[in-house]
Amino acid sequence: MVADPRTPSRPxxxxxVGGSRRGTSPLRPVDHPDRSLRQLNLPEPIRVAGQRSDGHxxxxxxxxxxxxxxxVTDEWWVEDEWWRDPISRHYLEVQLADGTLRTIYHDTVAxxxxxxxx
Numbered sequence: 001m002v003a004d005p006r007t008p009s010r011p012x013x014x015x016x017v018g019g020s021r022r023g024t025s026p027l028r029p030v031d032h033p034d035r036s037l038r039q040l041n042l043p044e045p046i047r048v049a050g051q052r053s054d055g056h057x058x059x060x061x062x063x064x065x066x067x068x069x070x071x072v073t074d075e076w077w078v079e080d081e082w083w084r085d086p087i088s089r090h091y092l093e094v095q096l097a098d099g100t101l102r103t104i105y106h107d108t109v110a111x112x113x114x115x116x117x118x
Contacts, residue, residue, distance in 0.1 A: 043114035046104065056092060060104060060115070071095040078105075091116070 049066055050058030059066040074093040081087050091105040103116045 041117050043105070043116045046113050046115045048104075048113050056094075057104075057113075060094070060096075060102065060113075067100075068097040069094045070097050073101065 047061040048057035048059065049061060052058050052069065054072065056072050057069060059068050061067075072092050072094055074091075076091050078087060078089045078091065086109055088108040089105045090108060091103060093101060093103050095101055103118060104113060105116060106113050
């Protein structure tokens with residue numbers, strides 16, 4: 001037996017439609033009016049405050065509160081596309097006072113800080 005190629009097979013394209021009879025599927029295609037794509041994990045602009053003895057920020061500002069950075073657990077640079085629209089970012093994985101880890105970066109081209117969720 002071969003499945004009908006016009007019938008969607010992805011779970012997100014199907015919905016339940018009441019009871020099922022033996023040999024029939026209780027799932028029917030769902031119309032999706034908006035099939036646009038969206039980017040995941042876009043960086044969020046943040047503010048930083050102070051400077052630690054190692055030259056890194058002492059705190060990040062989230063909402064109206066400053067969250068103290070107690071350690072930098074990792075750091076790396078990303079430099080790319082220097083020939084057209086340069087990207088130069090200094091990434092830091094930081095540990096906050098409550099133990100939370102955050103990945104932040106300094107966009108050295110635009111001189112702006114961002115939080116990057118993974």
